[in-house]
Amino acid sequence: MSEQEIIVVIGATGAQGGGLVRAILADSGGRFAARGITRNQGSDKAKTLTELGAEMVQADLDDVESLTTALAGCHGAFCVTNFWEHFSPEKETQQAANLAQAAKNAGVRHVIWSTMEDTRNWVPLDDDRMPTLMGNYKVPHSDAKGAANQTFIDLGVPTTFLLTSFYWENFIYFGMGPQKGPDGVYGITFPMGDKKMPGIASEDIGRCAFGIFKQGDALIGKTVGIAGEHLTGAEMAAALGEALGLEVRYNDVPPEVYRGFDFPGAEDLGNMFQFFRDFNDDFCAARSIEQSRELNPALQTLAGWLAEHTEQIPIE
Numbered sequence: 001m002s003e004q005e006i007i008v009v010i011g012a013t014g015a016q017g018g019g020l021v022r023a024i025l026a027d028s029g030g031r032f033a034a035r036g037i038t039r040n041q042g043s044d045k046a047k048t049l050t051e052l053g054a055e056m057v058q059a060d061l062d063d064v065e066s067l068t069t070a071l072a073g074c075h076g077a078f079c080v081t082n083f084w085e086h087f088s089p090e091k092e093t094q095q096a097a098n099l100a101q102a103a104k105n106a107g108v109r110h111v112i113w114s115t116m117e118d119t120r121n122w123v124p125l126d127d128d129r130m131p132t133l134m135g136n137y138k139v140p141h142s143d144a145k146g147a148a149n150q151t152f153i154d155l156g157v158p159t160t161f162l163l164t165s166f167y168w169e170n171f172i173y174f175g176m177g178p179q180k181g182p183d184g185v186y187g188i189t190f191p192m193g194d195k196k197m198p199g200i201a202s203e204d205i206g207r208c209a210f211g212i213f214k215q216g217d218a219l220i221g222k223t224v225g226i227a228g229e230h231l232t233g234a235e236m237a238a239a240l241g242e243a244l245g246l247e248v249r250y251n252d253v254p255p256e257v258y259r260g261f262d263f264p265g266a267e268d269l270g271n272m273f274q275f276f277r278d279f280n281d282d283f284c285a286a287r288s289i290e291q292s293r294e295l296n297p298a299l300q301t302l303a304g305w306l307a308e309h310t311e312q313i314p315i316e
């Protein structure tokens, strides 16, 4: 029988959790073993993780009993929710509460909750510098995660609160890569002015989470913010241009213009980028590159990430 302690990884087939499963498996013979959670053990991603050596277990964030069963006997649990699958902050709140309850039921000794700021602590709902969305939020996908921190605290779950950063994979999958402008020059567009945005390779989120589990008790009850680099729009454009061998410019647009773009979630992201811009000192200070590298010595810069991923960036 294995002497290893089990880390249950929610979202194992996704970006954040996948990075953690791979980090645990790469440390074969180490302290931890990986139990990945999926709704569909037959998916290609789940089967790949099984082949790599993870135990894959079926559970659903909407079903607290399935989560409690999945967490039984584990040492730690990495908890993440996927707002972009349903666009409902109330559903995200309920799923986070289910995770916290299941962790309490199962007596998990160390939970990492992948969270973000509740921006309403900086921009109250009656502050009209940005519109209130969905009745009760400024940045729905961020506020719901930040507000859920308290649920883990209230239930007495030993939790590390992991503040994540903008994935550089958004240049591949989220439609944020360089787009050709009317003059034929490519550009990336953010309402960030000349402020810096903390960014990270999504794989490094899981690797940092692995570092947190290894540090253990010292980080329970603490908030840990992670980033690979803090870069301005102009610096990101320059790195993309260098990697792609193209001129890429940074288009700074006002947040209200960004909110009006024609894609699902544009208002949410417009408010998010405005929050990053207007509270930039707080937002960046909460995400230490130095601590991220201590947790994960393989932490990538944007240029380092681009060296491996430039070919995946869609250029039309």
Ligand SMILES: NC(=O)c1ccc[n+]([C@@H]2O[C@H](COP(=O)([O-])OP(=O)(O)OC[C@H]3O[C@@H](n4cnc5c(N)ncnc54)[C@H](OP(=O)(O)O)[C@@H]3O)[C@@H](O)[C@H]2O)c1
Binding pocket: 010, 011, 012, 013, 014, 015, 016, 017, 037, 038, 039, 040, 043, 046, 059, 060, 061, 062, 080, 081, 082, 083, 084, 085, 141, 164, 165, 166, 167, 168, 170, 174
């Ligand atoms: N994009 C960014 O820049 C960024 C930055 C910071 C934070 N985030 C946050 O990251 C979160 C998404 O994480 P990700 O990018 O790692 O996800 P992802 O790659 O889109 O994958 C989603 C994962 O969630 C699992 N999942 C979704 N609904 C589930 C349910 N009901 N029950 C069980 N598992 C469920 C999926 O598992 P199965 O499909 O296998 O069941 C899958 O593993 C979002 O909430 C987003 O706000 C994103």
